[in-house]
Amino acid sequence: MPGDKKAKEGWVTTGEKGDFKRAESVFRNWIKADGSTEFPVEKDRYVVYISYACPWASRVYAAINLLGLRDVFEIIPVEDVFQRTRPDDPDDEHKGWVFSERRPDTLLGTSTIREIYELQDPDVETRYTVPIVFDKKQKRIVSNESAEILRMINSEFGSLRDKDSGPLAEIDLYPEDLREAIDEVNAWVYPQLNNGVYRCGFAVKQEAYDEAVSDVWDALDKAEAILARQRYMTGDRFTEADLRLFVTCIRYDEIYAEHFKCTRRIADTCPNLWGFTREIYQMPGIKETVVLDACSNHYRKSHPTINPHGIIPISYFRIKSSKPFPECAYEAFSAPHGRDKAGRASKSGFRAMFSSSH
Template sequence: MPKAMKDGKLVDVEDFGDADDAGHFLRRTSVFHDRVTADGSSGFRAEPGRYHLYVSHACPWAHRTLILRKLKKLEEVISVSVVHPLMGPESWHFGECDGCTEDHLFGSRYLYEVYTRARADYTGIVTVPALFDRETGTIVNNESAEIIRMLNSEFDAWGEARLDFYPEKLRPAIDAINREVYDNVNDGVYRAGFAHSQRAYDEAVESLFAALDRLEKQLAHQRFLTGDRVTEADWRLFTTLVRFDAVYYLHFKCNRKRLVDYPNLWNYTRDLYQVPGVAETVRLDHIKQHYYGSHPQLNPRGIVPAGPDIDFFEPHDRYRLVPEAPELGM
């Protein structure tokens, strides 16, 4: 049964999110929203070795932070611990597996113990990613959209300062794309998979594939979502697309079309996957084990399908739109 926390104690909850009267899946909100800043004006100054990131390779939200950490060259600046892909009776836990780590800060067995270190009476869900501050002993932030903005700009004194995935001139366009993609695609697959009624499922699937159809048309004429330059918006979409055929198509019943049935979106996904360093952040073994093994209400026996066989290194055709290698925010 899924877990949440109330006053620092684990409690059972009915599902991985809430639902309204019509059966629509409602994502529970993040709790920690402080910000790391380069000048320390927020109370959390950017410093090498001070912050630690808790992630799951399975989670698309955590995956965003791993991509930004890799591309901004912050691996030696911000350390990381990786939970086991299976969400067990005590929610996220640390355990032995290929690609997992121990809790490098405290040796915790469960991620909820990190949350109660930060706030003894914590009430909410235990999520990844979570950015922990060694100096103050608290979680700074557990909202992926906010963490990637920090990684993009606040650690530039030690990372790849030439890269900017949220350039000022493109911010209105990026924000508009993010809203569309989040509502209909990133969260849309979950609204389909965890729908509590046929009506809610039908509405989620209709919105999801209408959005994918629009993105397919848009990407016929430009290499990336805002034009010729890779931005935050692309990475936010990518982490859903790279999981689509392996888990969302079957497990979340998003089976009107596969990603490979969209020529532009499929080539676009391979284009992003082949950006140096990105493939290292994609663990389909963790992704499949997590989704098929952690949602007994959707897959009671936890059997992980053998396929599909997906070759993200297959050559793509995106050079026809921009012949050079992707301009990674420079």
């Protein structure tokens, strides 16, 4: 049966040292404004399949909103919790992203992300991951690599950007003069933080975990030091490097600190990174991309090796708020960030921030 070999492996792969290995993306086409590829720039032509839980999908969704392209792409979200993708086949135990009545595949009518990959290529050798950019006209997957999707929507869709979205219309996530600096930041933020938290959570040997958590903590310290000096990761302009860091930070205190055993909290130990996270959360179009209850449900209920009973712990943000989750978190993310004074940023963390009101 198509796709069976890897389907049975389950989604987490570890190396000999018990370290988590993330699979390479296999669909790597480019949408081009100059018509040099089979995928031209067109409104209402491309659909992006996302999960609200997934940081890689969320960075694409956030970029679409930030760049004033919300009316250009259709967004189709999947259900939060991994389910059996072939429930009728007792020999196929694969679990992954599925659709539901509440979250249907309004384009192709499939019931799983796996089906979309297999429609494309029945023998495809890949994980069935989101995000996916899908071309409605040719019924083909364009790309399933979020780093490249970010670059193409930034560089190719200028002509379709919403010109009325004020300062947003001016954002360039990968400006020419900062490319080297952005690549340099991505080169440690990806392995140490974006993927580092997964390396902590999915390590199956103590040494692999020790190495991963030390990478995460070093990266938090490094980001904190940079953001104590300047507003954004590469200077005074918001870029892709900031967006890529943000999607991990916004999930970190609620999910990764506890579920992936990263332990330390940004809000308590990195005042500048915490202010930076709040600033980006408050940028136009970002809030709707942060669906923290979907994240919580996904991580707590999709990883039985980490949390076998699917129990959701009380939110970290309840420490200082009587609001239920996720409102308590959104309240914290919405507090004034003071980043316009970056470089002279406040030294107060999350608890201090609320101490006067409780």
